[in-house]
Amino acid sequence: MLVLVDMDSVLADFEAAFEEKCRLTHPDFEFIVHEERTTFYLADSYPPEFRTMIVDIYKQPTFFHDMPVIPGGVEAIRQMADLGWQVFVCTHPFYINEHNFAGKYYWAETHIGKGWGERVIFASDKTMIRGDILIDDKPEISGVNQPEWEHIIFDRTYNRHVTGKRRLTWSNWREVLAP
Template sequence: MTKKLILLDQDGVLADFEQGVRQLWQQTYQQPLPLAERKHFYLRDDMPAQFHQQLAQIYSSKGFFASIPPMADGIAAAKRLLQAGHDVRICTSPIQTYQYCVSEKFDWVCQHLGEDWLQRIILAKDKTWVRGDILIDDKPQISGSLIPQWQHWIYDQPYNRMQNNPHRVSWSRLETWAQLLT
């Protein structure tokens, strides 16, 4: 296996962002998240405008980012890639209301992956500035001010299925592991 520098996005790849929103929404507003079908990357684009304010409140509330549950197999996947000999980094973009988001992203990594992984966090609003061989990210298209050095491998989610990408990965797919471990 050739050693690669693998950048892992946090939300939607390691952390189950949508599930986190559902949980806190229910807890806060005592009703389920008004979300039918996922077609767009941003949750708000799949929700009626009348709820956008409440959604923004969830994102910026204390405790939200730390409370997001891990994706199925996400933690094991990150550890497995590292153990296999790759250089694995977590490449994540904090939201504009960063006040709790930034520190709680660190809390999350510490809680679920362990303290050793804190040194693997790269915060970047523009991921094209980060070097790497592969960026595994659920965002359909990743743009920025530089030509990326990494190849974007899309992490399969219902809201990005319209996006063509020759590399579509998921932690539960054997094919993903064949591609990443050979």
């Protein structure tokens, strides 16, 4: 089995990274309640007047290096690798922050393990990448190709409107992906 796993908000906690950085510079900023988030893009969950401030935080050089882990994700992909599955991290680059390339490489090497940086595929169009499954929190993924992979939704409040796709968390991945 060839497994592609998204990084942001699946393995790495992008939202927590934003909140940690934001607290340092804007201690009074009120964060949305995670369970009430309905938009895929975090910045869209806040009123437009905050967009510049939010984007400035995204642009910080260590934003991606410092993302906390989402519990269970790293263990799950290590276990998938132990099952003999080919696992790659497939992540859309964050073009407004050129440091994201180094940050995501560093993140994989540091949190998943030595050598995993080489398993990070940066893809502005994930339909260009072959695989059996793609685990991703984005509700719909499209591109120039008809994807070869099955999109398996990583369960988040903002993608619950999606039906007709398998859906998993890091607690139930073995049951969901069982043959």
